[in-house]
Amino acid sequence: MFKSKLHQMMVTEANLMYEGSITIDQDLLDEANILPYEKVQVLNIT
Numbered sequence: 001m002f003k004s005k006l007h008q009m010m011v012t013e014a015n016l017m018y019e020g021s022i023t024i025d026q027d028l029l030d031e032a033n034i035l036p037y038e039k040v041q042v043l044n045i046t
Contacts, residue, residue, distance in 0.1 A: 004032040 006028060013023045022042060024034070034040065 004034060006032055 006024075015021070022040070024040075029036075
């Protein structure tokens with residue numbers, strides 16, 4: 001089920017030694033109704 005979409009986002013933090021984790025601003029998560037630990041897709045469409 002497709003629940004919400006955040007687009008044209010900019011990466012502001014990355015840890016190359018830890019696979020499978022991203023940091024998303026809590027305000028954006030709240031607005032998009034995305035819960036902590038919820039599975040998300042990260043796509044590069046360039």
